[in-house]
Amino acid sequence: MVPVKHIENNGHTDEQLLKAYQASGDQSELATLYMRYTDLVFGVCLKYLKDREDAKDAVMNIYQELIAKLKTHAVDHFKSWLYVVSKNHCLMQLRKTQKTMVVEFQPDFMQSEDFSHLDDILEKEKEFQKLGRCIGSLQEEQKKIIQLFYLDGKCYNEIVETTGLEWNRVRSLVQNGRRNLKICMDKNE
Known part of the structure; x- marks a missing residue:
């Protein structure tokens, strides 16, 4: 065509x-x-x-x-x-x-002396402290693997390379560590 x-x-x-x-x-x-x-x-x-x-x-x-x-x-x-x-x-x-949207000024939206939003920050800080204590209460091997997995963001294969442990052992330590952390966090509420 x-x-x-x-x-x-x-x-x-x-x-x-x-x-x-x-x-x-x-x-x-x-x-x-x-x-x-x-x-x-x-x-x-x-x-x-x-x-x-x-x-x-x-x-x-x-x-x-x-x-x-x-x-x-x-x-x-x-x-x-x-x-x-x-x-x-x-x-x-x-x-x-x-x-170029124009917004009308409203004094009610200005910051006030209400610091209730700080309560949320303080509550999260307490949770982090509790988590830190619970991680500290884990067995050394479990603690090390939990830190590598959750805090350092490493995958199972990277942890295997870093620690020399077997893949199934790493998986088991992560799962048991997660369970133990949950039990510790629930117990300390």
Whole structure:
């Protein structure tokens, strides 16, 4: 199947108009080419921006972008390239409006002298201290393996390499150590 070249009014293809603009910089060539696709660009902008006036503004802004971009970009299929440029332009517009969200100042949200959030921190600190004591109460071999597995983040294979123990022994020490820690933590509540 032979691709159909878009030809309109003046008998020039998209490729011919694009090459003419890139060679001469004559905006009338670009304007002729762009006018073929303004409905497409407007539709894309309306889809993303959801406002007719914003979409109209975007159509004009995209044309201004094309003046600069087409001087340096190699474009094989103008219509699909223009669609992507239009979509990206709209997405950038949406990002800009999201970043500039205005929030009304409310004094109630200011920090007060209520330090109840510190209670959670103190409670976690107590749990860590209890965990440290429970780890300390484990048998030496179990303690070493639990520290390697949980605190150092090593896997069974790494522990085997580090300690020289067999893989099944490491697994057993981790499982028994975990059980013993749970029993110790529950007992000290």
